[in-house]
Amino acid sequence: MRRVTLTQFLIEQQRAGRTTPELRLLIEVVARAVKAISVNVSKGALAGVLGEAGTDNVQGEAQKKLDVIANEILLQANEWGGHLAAMASEEVEEVHQIPFDYPKGGFLLLFDPLDGSSNIDVNISVGTIFSVLRNPEGDGEPTEQNFLQPGRDQVAAGYALYGPSTQLILTVGDGVHGFTLDREMGSFIYTHPFMTVPNETQEFAINASNARYWEPPVQRYIAELQAGKSGPRGKDFNMRWVASMVADVHRILTRGGIFMYPLDEKCRDKGGKLRLMYEANPMAMIIEQAGGAATTGRERIMDLQPTKLHQRVPVVLGSAAEVERVTKYHLES
Structure with missing residues (x-):
């Protein structure tokens, strides 16, 4: 069976007019950050990343060491690419501006760097959630107001699940698609096309x-x-x-x-x-x-x-x- 990578999938989405080159590259950067977070999560106690960091986030919750690590990975990975106008993290009170020496793009990225982090120390699945919005046109650095858009205005959304395997689930507004990280190849492989939620449940x-x-x-x-x-x-x-x-x-x-x-x-x-x-x-x-x-x-x-x-x-x-x-x-x- 032909294996389709995340990059190939996104290029095909771009060719079909469902995404833009800038959005494609932004999602690929997020995916690279997810791989780095996955490595840190999988090492656990071997890398000394378990336990609390000794700080609180903006919500007043005690941060885990991996909360801080995951947040920094996402910020650093996305700062320099030229696709973003600004970022916002659940862990940080203020909008994160793109450093002045890097180019800026037309998107806003929001993320929860490590959802479910209270489960880290007991080795239960955690994840990363992200959302992409367009930055409203205007002069000056983006402020909180730029981010305050209803969810229907999202241009992409996704999450990573760090479990027995690392999976990336993504939508750009044309169905939901799942990818599984092949650790030997270092690539996300398209494994779950057009995922659907059954209408009824038990x-x-x-x-x-x-x-x-x-x-x-x-x-x-x-x-x-x-x-x-x-x-x-x-x-x-x-x-x-x-x-x-x-x-x-x-x-x-x-x-x-x-x-x-x-x-x-x-x-x-x-x-x-x-x-x-x-x-x-x-x-x-x-x-x-x-x-x-x-x-x-x-x-x-x-x-x-x-x-x-x-x-x-x-x-x-x-x-x-x-x-x-x-x-x-x-x-x-």
């Missing part, structure tokens, strides 16, 4: 330890799933929870399901748990491109107008029929 992912904080629509929905064959759904459901959004979403993309981090009393004052720009928007684009749905429980995630760079929102995404049911329960209440 699996759900939610942090059940927060059940006492859930709103009534969520309690109603989860109770129906837990009731199994004897309940209103007439079938049994299984719960899966990795506490790494990339791993949970990848499972849903592969075999269906619903992922929920809903609004509850525990996170109401923050607006939600997950970050709109770094997690919710790129994952929503991927899931919708794969035939699924993504809402806050009340409205489509990609229609939200961001108000700040590190804004948090509730997230309900996955198989369309299940997401629509959860959203219906919220609207009825």
